[in-house]
Amino acid sequence: MSPVIFEVVTPERKILREEVENVIAPGTEGYLGVLPGHTPLLTTLKPGVVSYRRVGGETEKLACSGGFMEAGPGRVVILGDTAEPAPEIDIERARRARQRAEQRLRERPPGLDVARAEAALLRSLARLKAAGAD
Amino acid sequence: MPNIRDIKRRIQAIGNIQHVTRAMEMVAASKLRRVQSQLWAARPYAYKIAEVVGRLAQAPQVRKIPLVAPREVKRVGYVLFTGDRGLAGAYNTNLISLAADRLNTEERPVALIAVGGKGARYFMKRPVELLKYYESLTDEPDLFQARELARQLMGYYLDRSLDEINLIYPRFHSALRHDNEVVRFLPLVTPTLRPAEAIDYIYEPEPKSMLEIILPRYCEMRVFQALLEAKASEHGARMVAMESATSNADEVIDQLTLSFNKARQAAITKEIVEIATSAEALKARS
Numbered sequence A: 001m002s003p004v005i006f007e008v009v010t011p012e013r014k015i016l017r018e019e020v021e022n023v024i025a026p027g028t029e030g031y032l033g034v035l036p037g038h039t040p041l042l043t044t045l046k047p048g049v050v051s052y053r054r055v056g057g058e059t060e061k062l063a064c065s066g067g068f069m070e071a072g073p074g075r076v077v078i079l080g081d082t083a084e085p086a087p088e089i090d091i092e093r094a095r096r097a098r099q100r101a102e103q104r105l106r107e108r109p110p111g112l113d114v115a116r117a118e119a120a121l122l123r124s125l126a127r128l129k130a131a132g133a134d
Numbered sequence B: 001m002p003n004i005r006d007i008k009r010r011i012q013a014i015g016n017i018q019h020v021t022r023a024m025e026m027v028a029a030s031k032l033r034r035v036q037s038q039l040w041a042a043r044p045y046a047y048k049i050a051e052v053v054g055r056l057a058q059a060p061q062v063r064k065i066p067l068v069a070p071r072e073v074k075r076v077g078y079v080l081f082t083g084d085r086g087l088a089g090a091y092n093t094n095l096i097s098l099a100a101d102r103l104n105t106e107e108r109p110v111a112l113i114a115v116g117g118k119g120a121r122y123f124m125k126r127p128v129e130l131l132k133y134y135e136s137l138t139d140e141p142d143l144f145q146a147r148e149l150a151r152q153l154m155g156y157y158l159d160r161s162l163d164e165i166n167l168i169y170p171r172f173h174s175a176l177r178h179d180n181e182v183v184r185f186l187p188l189v190t191p192t193l194r195p196a197e198a199i200d201y202i203y204e205p206e207p208k209s210m211l212e213i214i215l216p217r218y219c220e221m222r223v224f225q226a227l228l229e230a231k232a233s234e235h236g237a238r239m240v241a242m243e244s245a246t247s248n249a250d251e252v253i254d255q256l257t258l259s260f261n262k263a264r265q266a267a268i269t270k271e272i273v274e275i276a277t278s279a280e281a282l283k284a285r286s
Helices: A091-108 A115-129 B003-055 B060-066 B091-106 B117-124 B145-156 B206-286
Strands: A006-008 A016-028 A031-035 A041-054 A059-072 A075-080 A081-086 B077-082 B110-117 B132-135 B164-175 B177-186 B202-204
Touching: A006 B003, A006 B110, A016 A059, A016 A075, A016 A115, A016 B003, A031 A041, A031 B077, A041 A075, A041 A115, A041 B003, A041 B206, A059 A115, A059 B003, A075 B003, A075 B145, A081 B164, A091 A115, B060 B117, B060 B206, B077 B091, B077 B117, B077 B145, B077 B206, B091 B164, B091 B177, B091 B206, B110 B117, B117 B132, B132 B145, B145 B177, B145 B206, B164 B206, B177 B206
Parallel strands: A006 A075, A041 B202, B077 B110, B077 B164, B110 B132
Antiparallel strands: A006 A016, A016 A031, A016 A041, A041 A059, A059 A075, A059 A081, B164 B177
16 A cells, blocks of 8 residues: 655644654544545544554654644645654653643642643643653 | 044944944844744644645635624724844834834724834834734744734734734845735635645534634734744844944944054154254254
């Protein structure tokens, strides 16, 4: 099967562009996998782990904190708010972020932006999971 | 006859100024390089998101989304991007005069939002409603700042204090060239597609709720780009201005050195003449 070109871009930089055999991404309505020859699809992503397999290579992971994915027959593009390949993730920082978010959600201080704290928790969990440290 | 010591002092003073202009030129050049790479890095995302928005906007329900739906304009907002500091050639002046022109010819009620101290200070003293102003944004803008600003602008539009918002900023081409432009920001003009791009897509969730998520991001990106282009142009303009200041200083130093040498030569000649005449006088007496 002919490979798919997989691109991940964020407002700050282009994260990667590679030929891959498949992509699995956290769509808002559940994880979904994309293989070569996919019907044109546009979906929103929630914070989570994106994994993909390089042509004839290993499965790689990256943490993505939400965004969009556009899939076509020969090309998959993720427009992420932020995205980090697993080796670049700062595990310590993600752990601290998780603790902070969990504490906030437990204690519920007045004026807490619950949606924001939950989003922060999901982001840190995605990072830890992508880095294999959860 | 100019005093030799005065000329010498001026040459030194200009030499000091030249040190400063040269340093500023180099600082501007390195900042320009950084902002420029941010600008290039942001482009793939910007193109892609514009394409996606354009595709989604084909759906008929889109007209109902507040950020896109045009309405009767009671007040127009202009957002003017300038620098905080001068010494950048005509950079700030050109932007301010473009803005002043637009505000003068605009027949509907207007309000101004100034991003950057120069523009803010100019319009503060004039009979224009200055809705808000921002000063001392960093020289290397980040996404966080752009988000704040974009949210503020979307807020003005959504709470109906402004019914149309335009951005005035320079489009960056190179260190030597930027074009000042007035660009409509809200209501959003959705990008048009080439026919080849208008394929049928599966949307998950359906286009309207997707657009509600994607449009704020698109707005943030537009503001981020405007900030980056403005900063890149400013650093470019400052670099060019300081480069020419440095070479002008060279020229002035050359001229002053010439008159310094002339004055020195004249003084020496005068002394020789004096010695020669007094020697003649002594000889004549003996």
